[in-house]
Amino acid sequence: MVFPEWLAEPGLNHFLVVSAILFSLGLLAVISRRNIIMVLMGIELILNSANLNFVAFSRYGALSLEGHMIALFVIIIAAAEAAIALAIALNIYNRFGSVDVEQISELKE
């Protein structure tokens, strides 16, 4: 069994393609799912794909350890964002009785 040459040795492009697929799936979760928790999970996928790009470029490209640092800061901010977003989702559930994003269409006067 013979593999094509570009398939045999994973390089930068392979990681970039995986991250592009992850980004697309996260975008799909954000725009097609209606549960607010699912939208959050999609955002986590998108952040992970961006992180994967940073780390891949710091391995193969000219971005040295700075790529790792940026990935770490993205992880930190994702943690803060998840905590805040979950608190907001709980508040929305208490007020509207649902976490369907299409039913959340009212503002306080």
Place this chain on the structure above:
Amino acid sequence: MDLFAIAFYVFAILIVGSAALMVFSKNIVHSAFALMFTLAGVAVFYALLHAGFVAVTQLLVYVGGILVLLLFGVMLTTRGSFMDVKTRSVNLLPSTFFVAIVGGLLIFVFVSTDWILLPLTEDQVSLPGLGELLMTDFMLPFQVAGVLLLLSIIGAVLMAVRKKTLKPGTQ
């Protein structure tokens, strides 16, 4: 095929497959567990890219923290029995079409661009370098991130436990 290639393809299939399962699964608890496999696979990718510290942080923060938080969110925002945690999707066909176009475009750009590649360096422990960067070039972002985490903890606690209690006299 060497071990690196085999590990790459196995975990690439794991990542993409469980991400697809997460997006298309109707049951949100299944989605959360599929997301766990995706995040763990991405941590393995970081390890394959010689970013050991980022991989460990990914495991600790994402798999250990954010995922548990998401599961708590699922449990706290679900009514009645836990078995029918169904969610709905809207416009699945057009959005899949749109996302396929976006993904194809991204992959085309990634593959067709002539990236400037450096020769691969030997594996080295990145932890001292990271600590040094954190204390020199990234000092301000480091401190700001600490303040941000503190603020987000306080804000999340305040928002989550707020009760509808009227202060006396405000009516």
